[in-house]
Amino acid sequence: MTQSRNLPSFLLCGTAVAALALAPMAPADAQAQVRQPPPPSTSGDAMRIVAVVNGDVISRGDVENRRRLFALSSGLPVTNDVLDRLTPQVTRQLIDERLRLQETQRKHVVVQDKQVADAIGEIESRNGMPKGGLSRQLAASSVSTRTLIDQIRAQLAWSQLLRQAVGMQGPPSDADIADQEAQIKAQVGQPEYRVSEIFTPVSNPAQDDEAKRFADTIITQLRAGAPFPVVAAEFSQSQTALQGGDLGWVQGNQMDPAVLRVVREMPPGAISNPIKVAGGYSIVTLRAKREVGHDPATIMHVRQIYLPFTQPLDPQAPTPQQISQLDVGKRLQTSVKSCEDAEAANKAANSGRNPDPGEIRLEAISEPLHGILAKLSPGQITQPLPDRDGITMVFMCSRETQNRGIPSKDELVDKILGERAELTSRQMMRDLQRRAVIDQRS
Numbered sequence: 247m248t249q250s251r252n253l254p255s256f257l258l259c260g261t262a263v264a265a266l267a268l269a270p271m272a273p274a275d276a277q278a279q280v281r282q283p284p285p286p287s288t289s290g291d292a293m294r295i296v297a298v299v300n301g302d303v304i305s306r307g308d309v310e311n312r313r314r315l316f317a318l319s320s321g322l323p324v325t326n327d328v329l330d331r332l333t334p335q336v337t338r339q340l341i342d343e344r345l346r347l348q349e350t351q352r353k354h355v356v357v358q359d360k361q362v363a364d365a366i367g368e369i370e371s372r373n374g375m376p377k378g379g380l381s382r383q384l385a386a387s388s389v390s391t392r393t394l395i396d397q398i399r400a401q402l403a404w405s406q407l408l409r410q411a412v413g414m415q416g417p418p419s420d421a422d423i424a425d426q427e428a429q430i431k432a433q434v435g436q437p438e439y440r441v442s443e444i445f446t447p448v449s450n451p452a453q454d455d456e457a458k459r460f461a462d463t464i465i466t467q468l469r470a471g472a473p474f475p476v477v478a479a480e481f482s483q484s485q486t487a488l489q490g491g492d493l494g495w496v497q498g499n500q501m502d503p504a505v506l507r508v509v510r511e512m513p514p515g516a517i518s519n520p521i522k523v524a525g526g527y528s529i530v531t532l533r534a535k536r537e538v539g540h541d542p543a544t545i546m547h548v549r550q551i552y553l554p555f556t557q558p559l560d561p562q563a564p565t566p567q568q569i570s571q572l573d574v575g576k577r578l579q580t581s582v583k584s585c586e587d588a589e590a591a592n593k594a595a596n597s598g599r600n601p602d603p604g605e606i607r608l609e610a611i612s613e614p615l616h617g618i619l620a621k622l623s624p625g626q627i628t629q630p631l632p633d634r635d636g637i638t639m640v641f642m643c644s645r646e647t648q649n650r651g652i653p654s655k656d657e658l659v660d661k662i663l664g665e666r667a668e669l670t671s672r673q674m675m676r677d678l679q680r681r682a683v684i685d686q687r688s
Contacts, residue, residue: 439509553639588627
């Protein structure tokens with residue numbers, strides 16, 4: 247595991263974690279083409295007790311739903327063999343999750359229903375689903391929506407508790423920030439790595455073989471094409487799971503030596519074998535390499551115009567309202583000449599969306615939007631870009647190239663807080679596990 251991490255987003259924006267905590271799943275119709283899930287457990291079997299955690303029961307049904315959710319979201323075939331291989335790690339995850347929930351309840355941490363609903367709505371929006379679409383997709387795969395809700399609620403509650411705990415330590419001092427900056431400047435010219443991880447803990451040596459087998463199962467699916475952020479969000483037991491496993495840019499002296507030895511030899515995009523580290527196994531993927539202090543970035547400021555549809559788009563049979571919105575977009579291509587024009591057009595469309603997304607780094611944008619914006623000069627606007635729910639247009643206000651190799655003060659503060667959050671989480675979980683009364687049944 248790395249010893250230094252970026253600030254988890256929940257420390258800054260609270261409920262935003264759920265946007266990454268559960269990653270996109272393939273469309274239901276695509277899944278149906280390749281497999282039909284086996285029937286769920288019978289009601290009697292579903293009520294069978296798998297574990298009792300400080301008096302709270304985890305049932306066979308809880309395990310069944312969680313392992314199906316993981317298989318569905320990561321692209322694993324939903325077969326009895328695969329589900330059985332997932333069972334030990336799923337059970338352990340549910341036990342740890344129950345410990346976290348009990349602690350947050352003891353500390354009177356409250357997650358509002360609206361926070362959970364907003365998180366689910368964000369997942370649906372990111373995946374182009376209508377409202378309620380995620381629940382229907384889960385139901386079609388014999389996964390209870392309650393499983394998703396419970397996981398989101400547990401993540402949000404634990405995040406709020408960590409935010410409180412880290413906040414009690416006070417903000418990083420000027421000396422802390424200066425020390426971080428000095429460490430980075432001392433590494434200028436040395437390689438650094440953009441790494442993502444999946445961490446599987448081993449709290450008892452007797453669990454080592456089981457954890458290793460589970461790591462091997464994950465790696466097989468990752469190498470078959472399962473999205474790394476999806477699997478990390480679902481099963482990594484590090485706080486970086488909330489960012490899809492993303493560690494950000496890390497230097498060699500900030501990584502576990504065993505991980506560094508592997509990362510040095512990896513080509514970008516590769517998936518490692520399980521790496522034995524303190525406390526468990528780590529699976530890493532190398533996303534990119536660069537030199538410390540050298541990070542050319544294209545920084546853009548844009549304005550977005552959104553023209554909403556009154557009903558989901560059927561490309562083969564657009565409605566009159568959708569055709570009208572497309573005509574509006576074509577007219578805006580010639581009439582919008584400034585950021586102010588774009589803001590006015592967005593307001594006139596009653597989009598309900600903020601036209602200013604803030605500073606954007608081109609390199610952080612995925613395709614196909616990256617290719618579109620890369621060709622856009624200041625003062626230009628994109629053609630209408632339709633999706634299921636409306637049309638988006640982007641006006642380029644400004645763009646410039648900057649060297650972002652040395653983090654800003656705010657980024658250094660984020661880095662320090664991220665380290666504190668990870669350490670606090672690990673310490674709290676060790677204490678909870680040590681004090682817990684757990685009856686795990688075969």
